[in-house]
Every structure is written in C-alpha cells, then in structure tokens.
Amino acid sequence: MCIRDRFKARDVKVVIPQSTESMYMSSYDCPEIDFQEDVDLVMTLGGDGTILGVARQVAEKGIPILGVNLGHLGFLTDLEIPDLFPALGKLLKGDYEIESRMMLAARVLREGLPLKDFIALNDVVINKGPISRIIKLETYLGSEYLATYRADGIIVASPTGSTAYSLSAGGPIVNPQLEVMIVTPVCPHSLNARPFVLSDNQEIRIIMKTDTSDVMLTIDGQVGFPLKKNDSIVVRKADVYTKLVKVKKRSFSEVVRLKFRGGN
Template sequence: MRQIGLLYNVHKQEACSVRTDICRQLERTGIRVVDVPIDHDTAIVETHPELKSCELVIVLGGDGTLLGVARQLSPFHVPMFGVNIGHLGFLTESEPSQLEIALERIVAGEYNLETRLMLEAFVYRDLQEIARFTALNDVGVGKGSFARMVTLDVHVDDVYVDTYTGDGMIVATPTGSTAYSLSCGGPIVSPHLQVMVLTPVCPHTLFSRPCVIDASSWVRLSVHARHGDVELAVDGQEGMRLLAGDEVLVRKAPFQATLVRLPDREFFGVLRSKLHGDPSST
C-alpha cells in the first residue's frame, strides 16, 4: 500500500482545516495517510518513525514549517511537498486553492524530485566541538539584540579571506540565496548549483562584497568581540550564543533535501511571482 505523510502546523487554523480535505482525497484512492500534527519543537522522526518509509510527505504551513521539517527528514531522503499556508511560500509548491489538482497529480505520480544542497555547522570552543546543526537556507553569525558590531575572521579551506566588521556574516545555500542573504545584498543563485554564498551583513566598509564559492569548501568563521552579544542562527529558527574565540565551521552536509516539484513550475517563474508580484506567473 502506498503511504504518504501529512504534516500540519497546529498553530495555523487553515492548515488544520485543509488537512481534513487532504486525508479524505488521498484515502479515497487507497493511499494510507500518516497524520502528524507538528510545531517547531516536534521531534518528527522519533515520534513517527514510519515517516522514513513514506513515498513523500505533504507539509501544511509556511516556509518556516518546511525548513523545520527538512532539517529532520532530509537525512532519510524523504521527499517533501509544501503547501503554502503562510506569507511568502517561496519553498512551497502549492496554494490551498490549487490543492485538489496537485493531489491528483501526486496520486498519478506526475511530479519530479528536486534535490537541494544543505549545510552542516560545527561550533568549536577551546578546540572542542560543543554543538552541531544542519540548515537548508543558511547559517548566520552576527550580533544579538543590542546594536553592537561584531568582527569575524573568514577562512575558506584554511585560506584567509578577510576580516569583516559589521552585523555579521551569512553562509547560504542556493535555496537560501533568496532568503536573508538576498535582503543583505547577496546574489540570487539557481537552486541546482552546488555552491555556497558568503554574504556580509551591514559591513562597516565600502569594499566588502558577497562571494560565491564551491560547495566542497569549508568555511571557518572566527568570532572576535569584547561583548557577549554574538549569536549563531540556523535557518532563522535554531542557534546558540557564541563567545569571543569561538569558531563556526560550515560545510556541505552529507545529505540533501528532496523537494516534490510539479512539472509546470520552474524557478524563475516562481521567483517573479513571489518576489516581484508578477500576476502573469502565478
């Protein structure tokens, strides 16, 4: 029997409502639905290990919901189909109004699988690893809630790049190039490329520019600050406080996220629709 996971953000009323319609439509076709209510703290795999063997999972929520699911399910190569019940919905593939047709195509197998680069970040303090994270969008090191600049030494493959003073530095994937990195002046990168983007955040210089590097590289960010208001942020959802002398190493993760894509949607059309408001591309 075919099995599809259905993950829905319990804090979004519309997600709970749409969930009922999806269950009904899928079960009519003989597909077993693994129904999982989630929030940002849900340990998805631990509570529902059967998700690892699903054909795909449907995620009801916004981009933030999909990012949280991706960090947990991507190591198991589970494809994800996002339904936008949020604001921008850049990562999601369907709106609720389009869902009936989208589900018919999923049931018929009329979809493609698209892999996306993910990152691993390691935090070292006194030469000891103290934390490890994964990210689909980005890893950022920067100032916390107070308006104090931070200074970061940046190395790529142990080669010194520069010392940046400002609000911080973002290491983004191609997927994350249209998120926080874009707001900070970073380039838009086609999602199939295997690269990382280094984007300074409000650098206190006239000459600092974003940099695109090969995804096989290691990036090392060394923290210099006289204050304790420096933070690591992962996909804007997870992170920790950093201290002067800490180092953050970022590299390509050993697994990728797998997104379910419908054949008639392509990256630049979605880009125009979501970021420029072009009605002809919705």
C-alpha cells in the same frame, strides 16, 4: 472531502507527526509517527518556515516534501490552496518531479573541540544581539586567511537560501540547481566588503573575535545557539539533501518572477 479522505479513498495511508498532533491539530483518526517509520512523502501546510523545519528533520531519511503555501511568499512551497485538490490526482499518478536541494553543515568548535553540529537548508548566520555595536569576525577559506569583517554579522547561504536573508543583505540570487555557498556580510563597516560565492568543495571557517554574550548562531532563522569569543564556526556542503516535490513543474525563473511581483 478533506485531504485525508481523498487519500484514504485511494488506499493511501495518512499519518501525522506526534508533535503536530499534540500542538496544532487533532489527529483526524490518522496514526501518529515520529519519522522513524517508513514514509513515502511528507506534505506540509504552511509557509517556507514550515518546510525548513521539516527539511532538517527528514533530510537524513531522504523523504520528499510537498509544500502547500498558507503563508506569504512561499519560495519553497509548490502549491497554493486552490491548486491542492487538482494536484493530488497528479501526485497519486506519479506525475511530478523531485528537486534535490543542497544543504549546509555547520559545526561549532570551542577551544578547538567540536561542540555542536547543525544542518540547514537556507542559511547559517552569525549575528549580533540587540545592543547597537558591531562584531569582529575573522574568516578563513580552509586554512587560508580571507578577511576580518567588522559588521553586524555574516550569512552563509545555500542557493535555496539565496532568496532569503542573504538577498535582503545584498547577496545574489543563485539558481538552486547549482551547488555553491554564498557568503554575505551583514552591514559591514567597510567600503570593499562584498558578497562572494564558494564552490561546493570548499569550507569557510569564521572565528568570533568579539568578547560579548549577545552573539548568536542561527540555523534557517529557527534554531539559535549562543557564541563566545574565539568560537569557530565551520560551514561546508552537507552530505544530505532536501528533496522537494514539484507538481506544477515551474522553472526557478518563473517562481522568482511570480513571487517578487507578489503573484502566486
């Protein structure tokens, strides 16, 4: 019996997004939606990247997400395939928890005017292109000058994103129950440039000072936006949250221990 049939047998309506139906899978007789309709819960089948993409779509609606891991590490996903059907019973009985994860809001300003807004669950990254040259990034905390980094880039991560790219660049692991931002320079050409943590009421402004067409702003490693010299990128805590459904109710320390040793 497939997932749809198990839900249907319990009078639970199953729908799929229109884009998913057309690109990845048949409809299995499930009605299509565009997330403008009322949905009580979204189930994703994939890895963390799948959740990141869905989180940006549904955050403003406040729809909880249950992730089933088909990928590798799966920090955000709660279930593995062997757990799926036993967990459905708990889900339908309401035997689960919902974690609210802080998100980031990023705004690109060009010539002082707002150009583009983004939200991210994991991180907002400014990174150089394929040519092997460092870029110059002038940073401010609010209106106060902080430092000018000569580096491959800079990462502004949420606590959820602290176990992703930021960790690979030397940033700390931060419990996602905290609401802070982690700022991590990428390969800085300096002996004293270190990651640091900002409170949730601060904002960081980064000005791209290198004249090149190869610098990109990336959102959760999935959305790219080309930057120009003197563009400003302002990152702060977002007004919306991602809600993750936790059926297994594992602690963050347990997840870190299991995932980093390669276990499930």
